[in-house]
Amino acid sequence: MENKQIIGLLVHNHPGVLLRVTSLFTRRGFNIDSLTVSPAGIDGYSRMTIRIHGDDSQVEQFINQMLKIVDVKKAEVLPESTSVAMELILIKVSSDSDNKNDIIAVTSAYHASLVNIGEHSLTFRASGTPSQIDTLISQLSSYGILEMARTGIAALQNGDSTLAH
Amino acid sequence: MQLNGSEIIAECLLEQGVDTVFGYPGGAVLNIYDALYKYSDRITHILSAHEQGAAHAADGYARTTGKCGVVIATSGPGATNLVTGIATAYMDSIPMVAITGNVSNDLLARDSFQEVDICGITMPVTKHNFIVKDVKDLANVIRKAFRIAMSGRKGPVLIDIPKDVTGAVCEYIPETPKAICSELLSAQEDFEAAAKAINEAKRPMIYMGGGVVSADAESQLLALAEKIDCPVATSIMGLGGFPSSHRLFIGTIGMHGGYETGKATDNCDVIITAGARFSDRVAGDREKFGKEATIIQLDIDKAEINKNVKINYSLLGDLKDTLSKLTETVSPAKHDEWTTQVAEWAKHSGVTETPSSENYAHPYHIIEAVNKLTNDDDIIVTDVGQHQMWVSQKYRFEKPRKWCTSGGLGTMGYGLGAAVGSAVANPGKRVVLFTGDGSFHMNLNELATVRSYDLPIVVVVLNNTVLGMVRQWQKLFYGRRFSQTDPHRKTDFAALAEAFGVKGMRINNDSDAEEVLKEAFASTEPVVIDCRISPDENVLPMIPPGKTVDDMITEME
Numbered sequence: 001m002e003n004k005q006i007i008g009l010l011v012h013n014h015p016g017v018l019l020r021v022t023s024l025f026t027r028r029g030f031n032i033d034s035l036t037v038s039p040a041g042i043d044g045y046s047r048m049t050i051r052i053h054g055d056d057s058q059v060e061q062f063i064n065q066m067l068k069i070v071d072v073k074k075a076e077v078l079p080e081s082t083s084v085a086m087e088l089i090l091i092k093v094s095s096d097s098d099n100k101n102d103i104i105a106v107t108s109a110y111h112a113s114l115v116n117i118g119e120h121s122l123t124f125r126a127s128g129t130p131s132q133i134d135t136l137i138s139q140l141s142s143y144g145i146l147e148m149a150r151t152g153i154a155a156l157q158n159g160d161s162t163l164a165h
Numbered sequence: 166m167q168l169n170g171s172e173i174i175a176e177c178l179l180e181q182g183v184d185t186v187f188g189y190p191g192g193a194v195l196n197i198y199d200a201l202y203k204y205s206d207r208i209t210h211i212l213s214a215h216e217q218g219a220a221h222a223a224d225g226y227a228r229t230t231g232k233c234g235v236v237i238a239t240s241g242p243g244a245t246n247l248v249t250g251i252a253t254a255y256m257d258s259i260p261m262v263a264i265t266g267n268v269s270n271d272l273l274a275r276d277s278f279q280e281v282d283i284c285g286i287t288m289p290v291t292k293h294n295f296i297v298k299d300v301k302d303l304a305n306v307i308r309k310a311f312r313i314a315m316s317g318r319k320g321p322v323l324i325d326i327p328k329d330v331t332g333a334v335c336e337y338i339p340e341t342p343k344a345i346c347s348e349l350l351s352a353q354e355d356f357e358a359a360a361k362a363i364n365e366a367k368r369p370m371i372y373m374g375g376g377v378v379s380a381d382a383e384s385q386l387l388a389l390a391e392k393i394d395c396p397v398a399t400s401i402m403g404l405g406g407f408p409s410s411h412r413l414f415i416g417t418i419g420m421h422g423g424y425e426t427g428k429a430t431d432n433c434d435v436i437i438t439a440g441a442r443f444s445d446r447v448a449g450d451r452e453k454f455g456k457e458a459t460i461i462q463l464d465i466d467k468a469e470i471n472k473n474v475k476i477n478y479s480l481l482g483d484l485k486d487t488l489s490k491l492t493e494t495v496s497p498a499k500h501d502e503w504t505t506q507v508a509e510w511a512k513h514s515g516v517t518e519t520p521s522s523e524n525y526a527h528p529y530h531i532i533e534a535v536n537k538l539t540n541d542d543d544i545i546v547t548d549v550g551q552h553q554m555w556v557s558q559k560y561r562f563e564k565p566r567k568w569c570t571s572g573g574l575g576t577m578g579y580g581l582g583a584a585v586g587s588a589v590a591n592p593g594k595r596v597v598l599f600t601g602d603g604s605f606h607m608n609l610n611e612l613a614t615v616r617s618y619d620l621p622i623v624v625v626v627l628n629n630t631v632l633g634m635v636r637q638w639q640k641l642f643y644g645r646r647f648s649q650t651d652p653h654r655k656t657d658f659a660a661l662a663e664a665f666g667v668k669g670m671r672i673n674n675d676s677d678a679e680e681v682l683k684e685a686f687a688s689t690e691p692v693v694i695d696c697r698i699s700p701d702e703n704v705l706p707m708i709p710p711g712k713t714v715d716d717m718i719t720e721m722e
Contacts, residue, residue, distance in 0.1 A: 020288060027289055057471050064468035070293040070313060 009048040010074040017071045036152035085155035088127040094144035095122045110136045170300045170331040171200035177307040187219040191239020193266030196331035214610040220250020221582025226590040233260040240267045241279030252290040254321040256573025260314040261321040269329040294323040300333040318466040347483035359478040360494040366435035368503045369395045375402030376440015378565045385488035398426040402572040405562035419447035421554040425510035427714025438462045443473040525699040532559040538686045543595040544587045548580035548604030551633040554704040578607030588620035602628040612665040621689040631700040662693035672696040
């Protein structure tokens, strides 16, 4: 079944580890749409959160290949049902005096806050699940999106479980 | 004790039991070579003609001993010349530690003379690599590198060391390497489930690969095959992992495997795969491979499960352990009807041999004649191409680690370097290199090494004057448009050998062969035999790429 899955990676914070992980994407033909790297809150480790497209066997192969990298300590699927996944977006929408209020009405429904006002644009910040962000983008697209930047996904398992256990 | 980085390298090699290294000196490794001079009573260094030859030699050394091969090269071009050798080892899971010098820390990242980012370059073809910027980290990195190379699925590891690190002094504390323990990763239930499928099988077959040799698990595989009375086919890499003379051995599987292995694969109801990876040269059509069969895969690398072919049961761990445990769990069986059927297929080879001629020898004839003159402990090495396939079809391997061939990467030019490494690793044993004129032209410079060290290598050049394997594909799939496969070279390999100080001989046809070969094998002197074969010789049978045994080609013009 073709789907999108979020994978959490715990990696040794060694030089070159990001290159080792990302070079596997092209080498093994994995289809990635989001990658974030941050400190893992454990000394010497970083956390990578990756969203991959693919069927179950491709996801299984992805995890098994990742685990062969010496610097990768853990690699696990973070299923939607048992994890929380969020990202943040900054989005600049084309705007004039006629549609300004419409745009603000749309964005407030998604709890987006107005962070900057330009002569012909409005810039919003929003956070939420990847699908909430996708919906916001599609709602705003008719006004004309001038630019946007997404942070990529941050995801943690629900409850007490952690990648490091 | 206080030692400099280069002495630490030498001490760490000794810790790991290394007594032989291959390599080539240069500016960035001057300190290391100075230490090798000092340690020359305990570490033998074999000097190649080119770094690629040294890398293939370390590979041949590893394949024939089971130990980790070690190669040393300087920065820049020295390091890049290793890359093909490292990639060859990586594709065939051969343990190797490659040590490269680099420019000093203060010159790194400035495009200094002979500087190259060899860690970046080798990342996709090593299990792991390191750059050591501080001498204090050096000993532990070397220990880790050997551990990574030799544990799990084996493979090459590269250590890049800036020149100042090799000269810097720090405290060295000797350490004894800890034994590498393998853990059995599959549970008892997994073995029981797989055993149940095997017990219910009427037509089982084993498909084994290089993993059986790498794990030294040949006796465990033999025990399983005999207990369940099951035909055994092997990939090219697995040759020697099961005795060719055994009644259950049915030969190689895949593109140039026999008709019987192809038929057995299509008709069996269970395939037990041990240490093999369903490459495209074995499973041409991934969807149809073993289409009737339940597939059980035993491997040490979890990422091999379901990579190319859908697996029903997987058993993970060292093959010695998984094969023994599976053998304990299955019930003894007899499959007379099935083994008789497979033997029937074997009679139908379908291949007609080309008639003998005055002007050419027949490759099978040469290989069989060499087979008679060698014993089970002699080592057979090949390059890549038609000759490699003919040897894999005809030579009868009885023991593991007597066979070096570039199975995964298919590296033309691999053979002579690997033959050097095999000969150095196995004093007193004969090494035969079968090569083609195309492959031999690539790295024949190592004849200089063969002479320098007086290695007992017989080089048999199956010389058809064309690039035969590519030419065969042009015949089959490109309307006989022989683009760049007839180089019109006039090289006289016998005369060339003499120029290197190596004896040169010639075989012109089948009736010459025995006498010339007998003379070549009578002494331990290195010799090159230029053996003329027809440019129209083909490797048959052949399953075209992406196809099955039903599409097997047994005849060409």
